[in-house]
Every structure is written in structure tokens, then in C-alpha cells.
Amino acid sequence: MSQTLRFLHFDCSEDSAGLASFEAMASVGAAQWPALQAEVAALLDWAHQGFAGVRGPLEEDGDWDYDLHASLETVAALELDYDPAARRLAGGPVGEGLPRYTLTLTLGGTPGFAQALRERFDLGDD
Structure with a gap:
């Protein structure tokens, strides 16, 4: 049974040996952050359970591996307008900044891992 991912949208590339790399980035507000974390945890749990004991660098004969990073920024909207007399943009922040999480x-x-990942998470044929 496949599962559709809500936040992660992967780009895939493959080398001549068929080794695949799937890359995704998601950027969400505070309200969606727990759901994004749960989605990533479910995907990594599937990988750890289904391919237990074979995680590691592919160049060292691992079947799969991953790299995970996140950042937190404060994002404030900007109100901008063009000033034709000064020939530049003018404006500034509007309101307080809100947290934005990027993963x-x-x-x-x-x-084999790539095919199983595609099937489990309905990734199609990238």
C-alpha cells in the first residue's frame, strides 16, 4: 500500500549504475512543523524497518543512506513600492516576524531501495 507525502516533493537522479538520489526541501510555518516532522519520521522509519542493517554510504556497500538538515528563521512580510523619482524600491517590514522552518x-x-521507495510513497517515475 502506498502513502502520499504531503510536504516532501522529491527530485530524483540516477547514475549509470542505477544508484538513485532523492532530494526534497520543505518550508513550513509553526502550525505545520509537527506534521512535517511526522512525515519525515514515517519515511525514515519505513526505511530503517524495511532495510534494517544495510544503511550506510553507498560507496561502502550500503543499500541506502540519508542526510537531514533543518533551519529556523524569523520571516517578516515586507511592503515594497517603487519610487520613480528616486528610481529604487522603498518600504519596510510589516508586523512582527513569524517562525519559518525549512527542512x-x-x-x-x-x-532496489529506489524502487521500493517509489512504490511505498507513490513517487512515480520521476
Whole structure:
């Protein structure tokens, strides 16, 4: 049974040996952050359970591996307008800044891992 991912949208590339790299980035507000974390945890749980004991760098004969990073920024909207007399943009922040979470996930794997990932998470044929 496949599962559709809500936040992660992967780009995939493959080398001549069929080794695949899936890269995704998601950027969400505070209200969606717990759901994004749960989605990533579910995907990594699937990988750890389904491919237990074979995680590691592909160049060291691992079947799959991952790289995960996140950042937190405060984002404030800007009100901008063009001032034709000064020939430049003018404006400034509007209101208080809000937290914005950005997460990147890269999964690499063998052809078998890549096919299983595509099927489990309905990734199609990238």
C-alpha cells in the first residue's frame, strides 16, 4: 500500500549504475512543523524497518543512506513600492516576524531501495 507525502516533493537522479538520489526541501510555518516532522519520521522509519542493517554510504556497500538538515528563521512580510523619482524600491517590514522552518532531506539508495521507495510513497517515475 502506498502513502502520499504531503510536504516532501522529491527530485530524483540516477547514475549509470542505477544508484538513485532523492532530494526534497520543505518550508513550513509553526502550525505545520509537527506534521512535517511526522512525515519525515514515517519515511525514515519505513526505511530503517524495511532495510534494517544495510544503511550506510553507498560507496561502502550500503543499500541506502540519508542526510537531514533543518533551519529556523524569523520571516517578516515586507511592503515594497517603487519610487520613480528616486528610481529604487522603498518600504519596510510589516508586523512582527513569524517562525519559518525549512527542512532538507536527501536519500540515496540502490536500485532496489529506489524502487521500493517509489512504490511505498507513490513517487512515480520521476
